[in-house]
Amino acid sequence: MPLLLNKVGDDGRFIDALPEGGYPFTDEEDIKKQRKGMWDIMKKLGTNLVEGKDLVSVSLPVYLFEPRSFLQRLTDTWAYYDQYLPIAAKTDDPILRLALVISFGISGLHQTCIAKKPFNPILGETFEAVYTIDNTELFVEQISHHPPITTWEMKGEGYSFTGQAGYQANIRANALKASQLGPNIIRLPKYDTTIIYEQPIVWLKNVMFGSRVMEYYGNMKFEDRASGLTCDVKFNPDEKGFIGRWFGSSKKSPSDTVRGEIKDSYDQVVGTIEGSWLGYVDFTDSASGQTKRLWSIGHNMPNYPQAIPNPLPSDSRFRPDAIALAQEDLELSQQIKEELENKQRREKRLRKGLTE
Template sequence: MSSVYFRKRNNKTTRKLKKQKIKNEKKQTKTKNKKIKTKNKNKKKNKHKNTFKTTTSRENMRIKNSAFSSESDQETDLDETQELISTRFPYLRKDTDFKYLRKFLQERLYKSGGIQLLNSEEAKKQRVYCWELVKSIGKEILDGKELTAISMPIGLFEPRSFLERLADSFAFAPVYLERAYESMNPLERLKNVIVFALAGLHLSLTNSKPFNPVLGETYQSCFSNGTKIFCEQTAHHPPSSNFELIGPKEKYHFFGNGIWSASFRGNKINCSQEGKCQLNFKDGSIISWNNPLVHISGVLWGDRVTNFTGKMLFKDQANDLEAQIIFDPASLGFFKSIFFSQKLPMHSISGTIYNISPKKKKNKKIFSKIEGSWIESISFDGETYWDIDENLPERPIPEKNPLPSDSTFRKDRNALLENDLQSAGEMKIMIEEKQRYNYRLRETRSFRK
């Protein structure tokens, strides 16, 4: 009995000792973790002392690291930048796509060219909604009906309006439009305008669909150099969006409109924008151009890839200059692709700047050759003007006190921003029904009686 008793007592003591050892080890690890955290905090404070300065005026607030930045070592900077902006502008959405967009673009380059959707969960979610849409109104979609006239499921949307996305494509205006204004050489001015138009294309592509703007909806924002942005939805069917950029001291005035259309073709979506873009400088020179087509493949199955196709034509009639940009210049077509392989990726571009004098139509003089990609870099005669790793864009800053019709006041948008899909879907249906009712009133002109 005594031996059993002592064994039990020894077991109890060993258990107590083990428990004490575990507690001591936990305490030691906690103290170590606390020390590491304090060191990291001190490093961050010392690193960002001179980076972020809180100012009272919106014009003086400069975002040091843009929300489009992609460097992995800048992630902490970008988090703090997002917090700083969200406190100033509570209706500005926090979006990880904006924080890592540039890195995201480079990592998801498709093998044959273009931008691929690599997020498998997002792709599955979108395909479920797309298949439901095909089952419900499949005939209308397959017949090529305009997608802008079809009510889409709320699960396909992102929490912002198309007018907000449109402003993102102007992100290089403070750099390249300023350079174009300062350059007195017409050829050099045209080069910078071309870079401004091409470099901002990739910023208008996101995985989710933005909300269709309501007739009369507006969006106001600006850049840190004082450039003001105004967007407005001026037509319901077909949907037309007008935009206007006014540079500081009215150095440049950029305006235009886009009549958007999109059609479903099997497993593909083709999007187009009719309408011209015009840029007026203070000295009187005018440059105009058109926008390319958008091609999205792999909507229902396969790899989801987005590309720009077609041509862009830039005109400077006062200086007899014209530039033609061709997207995917090495495209072989269906029959040639069977026998030959494509050397350049699909996101490549090529073009020339030449004279448009009516006397020299037959013998056009080429002033410069354009090469590169709308994703990676753009060069003229071997000289790089834009590189995605070196030239960071600037995100537009929303107006602090915009008009009541501003996109940031949309109830469906703000509900989706809070991840409330049910109320966002209900609000979206209410807004669409109201717009259809107002459209019928305008058609019948009953409001004049």
């Protein structure tokens, strides 16, 4: 289930975050089950087939799952929307407006620190929900089976948040890397602008052995097209190369550090973003030199959507395999899951036959 990581250390980061960076998984029972599942898959497919294979297409045993669909899980990362998007929709300063959207994008990343996997959505599956704090409506739908693509729409006062995401995940050398591919789009009609950003890459270290740690790496690129502002937020920006690790003398920041420069259309720095995806986001306005903490894991409280009454029959909450898992009937859940997967494969072959 979603995390409430509200205990922080002196550095503003989640108190259990590793000093060198990253989120540690410490539930040995869950880790043991997951490793058994991966070894079973390797025995079935062969190690060489698993290495580098897109795991999105691999069928996994239900004891590795939580009783939710990915459509429901996806919304966890938007848990702080109410503290940023409605405010951005009324903020005249385009630099601060972009900083608020950046804070929204970064603040929810720690919500993905969940050991268990959600169920892969079925083609046509939906999730309808509402944020009761302000009656903001949310609709999520799975529009493609292979490749898997999810699309969503959130409508609030003065803004909309839409997007679509494809997914890739593979294992190489005891590490799992996963990507959410596709644009996140925030429209602010009052300012006739659209802000688009991308997600960073998830890096789960020590999947098969060793102490398991979750990291993000790469960049999140934000673009405000109307104002010409951009920001390239770098994860683990102080990472040194091979030579730097041997000869560098400066102290390295934790690997969960994030840092970026907001630049105008003339490539001039007009603001900076710095913090940790496991702790906080600070924004500094270059003109005034003032720094403001826009997000703190210890003070900002998350807000999760509630499923609406009487949703479409395709809603995630009606999935029989997830319901069986929630009732701790693993045998029935596994049976239904396999039936649904086989049904999707048959329907895919039918669709392919109709288009050839």
